[in-house]
Amino acid sequence: MATVDIDLPHVKDHDHDPHHHGPAKGLGRWLFTTNHKDIGSMYLIFSLCMFLIGGLMALVIRAELFQPGLQLVEPEFFNQMTTMHGLIMVFGAVMPAFVGLANWMIPMMIGAPDMALPRMNNWSFWILPFAFLILLSSLLMEGGAPNFGWTFYAPLSTTYGPPSTTFFIFGVHIMGVSSIMGAINIIATILNLRAPGMTLMKMPLFVWTWLITAFLLIAVMPVLAGVVTMMLMDIHFGTSFFNAAGGGDPVLFQHVFWFFGHPEVYIMILPAFGIVSEIIPTFARKRLFGYPSMVYAVASIALLSFIVWAHHMFTVGMPLVGEVFFMFATMLIAVPTGVKVFNWVATMFRGSMTFETPMLFALAFVVLFTIGGLSGLMLAIAPVDFQYHDTYFVVAHFHYVLVPGAVFGIMAGVYYWLPKWTGHVLNESLGKFHFWMSFVGVNITFFPMHFVGLAGMPRRIPDYALQFADFNSIASVGAFIFGLSQLIFVYNIIHNARVGEKATAQVWDGAHGLEWTVPSPAPYHTFSTPPKVD
Amino acid sequence: MSTSSYYVPEQSRWPIIASLSLGLLAYGAGMTFNAMSAGGSSIGPYILGAGFLVLFYVIFGWFRDVISESQGGLYSEQMDRSFRQGMLWFIFSEVMFFAAFFGALFYVRTFSVPWLGGEGEKGVTNMLWEGFQATWPLMVTPDPAQFEGPKELVDPWHLPLLNTVLLISSSVTITIAHHALKEGHRKKLELWLAATIVLAIAFLYFQVVEYIEAYTHLGLTLQSGIYGATFFMLTGFHGFHVTLGTIILFVMLLRIFDGDFTPKQHFAFEAAAWYWHFVDVVWVGLFIFVYVL
Amino acid sequence: MTKALLALGLSLAGSSAMADWQVNLNRGVTEISNAVFDLHMLIFWICVVIGVGVFGVMFYSIFMHRKSKGAQAAHFHENTTVEVVWTVIPFLILIGMAIPATGTLMDMYDTSEADVDIQVTGYQWKWRYQYLDEDIDFFSNMSTPREEIYNEAGKNPNYLLEVDNPLVIPAGKKVRFLITANDVIHSWWVPHFAVKKDAIPGFINESWVRVDEPGVYRGQCTELCGKDHGFMPVVVEVKPQAEYEAWVAAQKAKQAALADAASQSYSIDELIATGEGVYQRVCAACHAPNGGGVPGAFPAITGSAIATGPIADHINIVANGKSGTAMQAFKEQLSAVDLAAVVTYQRNRLGNAVGDFVNPSDIQNY
Numbered sequence A: 001m002a003t004v005d006i007d008l009p010h011v012k013d014h015d016h017d018p019h020h021h022g023p024a025k026g027l028g029r030w031l032f033t034t035n036h037k038d039i040g041s042m043y044l045i046f047s048l049c050m051f052l053i054g055g056l057m058a059l060v061i062r063a064e065l066f067q068p069g070l071q072l073v074e075p076e077f078f079n080q081m082t083t084m085h086g087l088i089m090v091f092g093a094v095m096p097a098f099v100g101l102a103n104w105m106i107p108m109m110i111g112a113p114d115m116a117l118p119r120m121n122n123w124s125f126w127i128l129p130f131a132f133l134i135l136l137s138s139l140l141m142e143g144g145a146p147n148f149g150w151t152f153y154a155p156l157s158t159t160y161g162p163p164s165t166t167f168f169i170f171g172v173h174i175m176g177v178s179s180i181m182g183a184i185n186i187i188a189t190i191l192n193l194r195a196p197g198m199t200l201m202k203m204p205l206f207v208w209t210w211l212i213t214a215f216l217l218i219a220v221m222p223v224l225a226g227v228v229t230m231m232l233m234d235i236h237f238g239t240s241f242f243n244a245a246g247g248g249d250p251v252l253f254q255h256v257f258w259f260f261g262h263p264e265v266y267i268m269i270l271p272a273f274g275i276v277s278e279i280i281p282t283f284a285r286k287r288l289f290g291y292p293s294m295v296y297a298v299a300s301i302a303l304l305s306f307i308v309w310a311h312h313m314f315t316v317g318m319p320l321v322g323e324v325f326f327m328f329a330t331m332l333i334a335v336p337t338g339v340k341v342f343n344w345v346a347t348m349f350r351g352s353m354t355f356e357t358p359m360l361f362a363l364a365f366v367v368l369f370t371i372g373g374l375s376g377l378m379l380a381i382a383p384v385d386f387q388y389h390d391t392y393f394v395v396a397h398f399h400y401v402l403v404p405g406a407v408f409g410i411m412a413g414v415y416y417w418l419p420k421w422t423g424h425v426l427n428e429s430l431g432k433f434h435f436w437m438s439f440v441g442v443n444i445t446f447f448p449m450h451f452v453g454l455a456g457m458p459r460r461i462p463d464y465a466l467q468f469a470d471f472n473s474i475a476s477v478g479a480f481i482f483g484l485s486q487l488i489f490v491y492n493i494i495h496n497a498r499v500g501e502k503a504t505a506q507v508w509d510g511a512h513g514l515e516w517t518v519p520s521p522a523p524y525h526t527f528s529t530p531p532k533v534d
Numbered sequence B: 001m002s003t004s005s006y007y008v009p010e011q012s013r014w015p016i017i018a019s020l021s022l023g024l025l026a027y028g029a030g031m032t033f034n035a036m037s038a039g040g041s042s043i044g045p046y047i048l049g050a051g052f053l054v055l056f057y058v059i060f061g062w063f064r065d066v067i068s069e070s071q072g073g074l075y076s077e078q079m080d081r082s083f084r085q086g087m088l089w090f091i092f093s094e095v096m097f098f099a100a101f102f103g104a105l106f107y108v109r110t111f112s113v114p115w116l117g118g119e120g121e122k123g124v125t126n127m128l129w130e131g132f133q134a135t136w137p138l139m140v141t142p143d144p145a146q147f148e149g150p151k152e153l154v155d156p157w158h159l160p161l162l163n164t165v166l167l168i169s170s171s172v173t174i175t176i177a178h179h180a181l182k183e184g185h186r187k188k189l190e191l192w193l194a195a196t197i198v199l200a201i202a203f204l205y206f207q208v209v210e211y212i213e214a215y216t217h218l219g220l221t222l223q224s225g226i227y228g229a230t231f232f233m234l235t236g237f238h239g240f241h242v243t244l245g246t247i248i249l250f251v252m253l254l255r256i257f258d259g260d261f262t263p264k265q266h267f268a269f270e271a272a273a274w275y276w277h278f279v280d281v282v283w284v285g286l287f288i289f290v291y292v293l
Numbered sequence C: 001m002t003k004a005l006l007a008l009g010l011s012l013a014g015s016s017a018m019a020d021w022q023v024n025l026n027r028g029v030t031e032i033s034n035a036v037f038d039l040h041m042l043i044f045w046i047c048v049v050i051g052v053g054v055f056g057v058m059f060y061s062i063f064m065h066r067k068s069k070g071a072q073a074a075h076f077h078e079n080t081t082v083e084v085v086w087t088v089i090p091f092l093i094l095i096g097m098a099i100p101a102t103g104t105l106m107d108m109y110d111t112s113e114a115d116v117d118i119q120v121t122g123y124q125w126k127w128r129y130q131y132l133d134e135d136i137d138f139f140s141n142m143s144t145p146r147e148e149i150y151n152e153a154g155k156n157p158n159y160l161l162e163v164d165n166p167l168v169i170p171a172g173k174k175v176r177f178l179i180t181a182n183d184v185i186h187s188w189w190v191p192h193f194a195v196k197k198d199a200i201p202g203f204i205n206e207s208w209v210r211v212d213e214p215g216v217y218r219g220q221c222t223e224l225c226g227k228d229h230g231f232m233p234v235v236v237e238v239k240p241q242a243e244y245e246a247w248v249a250a251q252k253a254k255q256a257a258l259a260d261a262a263s264q265s266y267s268i269d270e271l272i273a274t275g276e277g278v279y280q281r282v283c284a285a286c287h288a289p290n291g292g293g294v295p296g297a298f299p300a301i302t303g304s305a306i307a308t309g310p311i312a313d314h315i316n317i318v319a320n321g322k323s324g325t326a327m328q329a330f331k332e333q334l335s336a337v338d339l340a341a342v343v344t345y346q347r348n349r350l351g352n353a354v355g356d357f358v359n360p361s362d363i364q365n366y
């Protein structure tokens, strides 16, 4: 972003305005709050819990796959684990974490007092625990939890689904309500509550990426609601949307699902792009290279994301023209994404770099995300995707963009901004230890998956042929290394957020932007009067 | 400076109660539907009912608070803009919800039904459905034993045409009412808004008549293959939105009788009007693609 | 770095005798699979080059432009020329990839002028192969014993990749597959042919292959299709023309023998003995080896109202299945003898003791 010169805002810890008091006491503070910081914290804590639960499921998967043969769980349960792991990580861990960061940072970055619609904000959050309680409770129901993959293809999920499918459908509905309201709030905040002088093209990239992400959310979450509603009708009311006997088509399900699903994966990466675009300039002590092209690139990625969905369906037997169109459109996304990667590298070039924990995560993000992106490009080549599709090569691709992509992005953001939230600096050596363990763990886990995938191991199977044995046990060992190292993270943030060294307002010496002008911890109400940005 | 002092609402207990109600609704609906299909009974309907009760309680309470805050002059121009944008984006999300169903309709018409009938690139499929022919509207499904097609269709040039006229007129009447409000003609406002509501109710009445006709005489049901499925899905969700819109308009009318709204400040009314136009536009799409073509 | 860690991982994991260290696609045995392999390698190397370039500059900056080395930050933050360059060059690279990819795709889609047509139907969890011109029709089930899966017996080299009746096709001929499914979506994949096509219930997808090299090629179902998705292998035997013809003849003789067997009468004990084999092979996947089923998903046979009620209802559900559920119409899959045997077995074993039985000749009426 452009350098922000600030007319020092009149920030006071104790304001005399009657509306601006500190937090309420007790449980009521959390249940009734309208404060963006409280809500942001709740989102982040919720997301962390979900990450641990979803991760635990991943460990069940990896433990079963440690050796050929069935050791720990039966195939039915394995499928439930796969499904719930995917759903929880996507909807419970990554998305809420980004919304939490948005809540905390967007008002501070644009000089707003709070979110535009604070009560709706609270509502958006509190729907989530109910939605996920319903989803998790399905594990205890007769017939078990959803077992048809996070993509819940019909008719496996309709005619052949377990009874808990109905609960899953309604859970998705209310979760969608939450996401849409959250997104509306973010858009309204960004468009309306910017401080005077904070023009759109001066906004920090994190804000820009979220603006576009919010637009994606509003555009595609209703489509997800639509597709689960059609499922509901097929299951309970005898319609035939996904049944050829009545003139429908199971593939129709996939088209509608992926019209949502593909933009969804960018929903999970764009805010991470934003975070990284904040962090790299700070620790390179150099302005972000090509700010405008970064903005245009994000917008192009978002627009392209609406016309590439069927690259998940190359094998369903689409007509040739469809196949070719979706292949080309998908390949095009590499261009704007490449622009982003090149800009990050150009920002580092001839900078003055230091390598604190947030920067380490951001650098790992750039490298590992690019690896994941390049494997995505390989998947985009339709005739070759026939060999990759539904194998572990795909699993490797998306974990590279999601784990060292989205999740590392979130962790980088947490390490970067947590001192601002709590007023305490995290333990740097512990942070570095966490980073290196995660970096090593993540690669041991997911790199071998490329190999077994290419060699022919299908995904979503509880047991595999002998030739895949060695790489699978390596991946499983890696998963436990990676998983356990997250406990370092949990310890670091819980412990040092309270007892760590006091943080200064600027926290990092290269940091620029409004959020670094307010004290650490940021006062409960940040900008009672708007700061002026020139 | 109007922007110099922000308004941040007080804490509120409504959101958490609203979340609770959604949780109850979701869980209750899950139990109810499952019991319905399995043929058993369950406590689902009670949970569902409780969810609705809590939801109504929240709607009343929350709106009462908002209205009194608004009338108390607490809302700045900036808040007003946020509300407006919020409403517009919400309507956009609704458009996308309908887009999913329209997309399904276009897909089955251009791809799946012709393929099943032996036309186009995947025409070999017809091997599995010997004797099936692709037509639209689909009167005979690929497997009539499982999904018996409709015997007859709704004639677009009777009730649906009438309903189109009704709904388009209602869009006009509400615009007249809005202008009246802006010019401060309260009586005119009341009259035209009331007229809108009457039109809306007439629309709903005829739709119910049409549905009854479809189920009892035409053999057109949710189960009658993909034509019935898309027909009822689209018109049904539209009808549901008309119902909601009518209730909202009715509440507006009550507030107007109460002396609410000024020529300058009447966001709730405007939001209701926008919503109404949206419902109207969707209908036009329906009329063309579901009934006529 | 990663390599060293991999080595570490290896020593931790130990190694099992059967495993190999294949890290790449199979080149395969058809023209198409070779084209796909070359395309894969081409794009892979382009990606590697791009990666090396990008990471090279990045690591150069990380090492040279670090504050601890006294680097001072430069001030540039924009340059339209480079931005245009790094937009246009990737675009050109992409076009270079797209052209050969489209060519290969068009070849794959050309299913015209096939010599043999085979309809491939996915069932939960087996494949059915119907030779459209030959009147041959059979099912192909995984044949790996449960003991191997549950680690009660050593695993054989083709663990999970072996079936009772493989698909047999002639070498050097263009074979067209008409792929569909009976219940949920499956996907038929043989890596060595580079053929993977989803089997969609109610629709037919086409694909084709011409294999010159006789041999046995193995693949798996690659679309999640329920509980035993992992246990649904595909095995294709490619035979020289003469051997293929002999196989066709033998296959027809076998079907005639089955029809003959159906007209015989059997004792209840004979039926139960045959039935046990059928049950464990076909039914146990859902109803469990002991007849206990899977609560909430698949009903128990033990004490089941149908399996202990009137025999006609029992035969009916087994023969015709129940539409809209996972219970398939088994009269398509099993011979009359097997049907009679498995019904008799269910009524008199697995905790049931009805005492009656049915002969194959009586099954024909259902």
Ligand code: HEA
Binding pocket: A151, A265, A266, A268, A269, A311, A312, A330, A331, A333, A334, A335, A337, A338, A339, A341, A369, A370, A371, A372, A373, A374, A376, A377, A379, A380, A381, A385, A388, A389, A390, A394, A397, A398, A401, A402, A405, A406, C047, C050, C054, C089, C090, C091, C093, C094
């Ligand atoms: C954060 C999430 C995320 C992101 C960002 C991406 C990014 C991309 N994905 Fe991925 N994808 C997933 C999450 C994601 N994906 C998930 C979850 C699935 C599986 C879903 C399921 O089935 O369960 C999936 C599956 C998936 C498939 C389907 C595979 C299959 O099932 O057969 C395909 C196919 O085209 C694909 C392609 C791509 C492409 C082209 C990109 C591009 O956006 C990548 C662009 C980036 C680069 C290319 C690297 C940087 C660029 C340069 C350095 C410039 C120069 C480069 C060139 C000119 C080549 N993805």
Ligand code: HEA
Binding pocket: A051, A052, A053, A054, A055, A056, A058, A059, A061, A062, A082, A083, A085, A086, A087, A089, A090, A094, A148, A149, A150, A151, A395, A399, A402, A403, A406, A407, A445, A459, A460, A461, A479, A482, A483, A484, A486, A487
């Ligand atoms: C953002 C999304 C995300 C994230 C972060 C992850 C993280 C991980 N994933 Fe997952 N994954 C998906 C999204 C994600 N995944 C999706 C969408 C699918 C597809 C699903 C489908 O096929 O439908 C999938 C599928 C998938 C598979 C394939 C399953 C199959 O095909 O059968 C595997 C297998 O190895 C796997 C592994 C892992 C591992 C080891 C991690 C690790 O990174 C996890 C590490 C974290 C932990 C291990 C938590 C640490 C917790 C503890 C140490 C215990 C403490 C616990 C408490 C206090 C409660 N994932």
Ligand code: CUA
Binding pocket: C122, C123, C125, C185, C186, C187, C221, C222, C223, C224, C225, C226, C228, C229, C230, C232
């Ligand atoms: Cu059949 Cu997977």
Ligand SMILES: [Cu+2]
Binding pocket: A261, A262, A265, A309, A311, A312
């Ligand atoms: Cu995608």
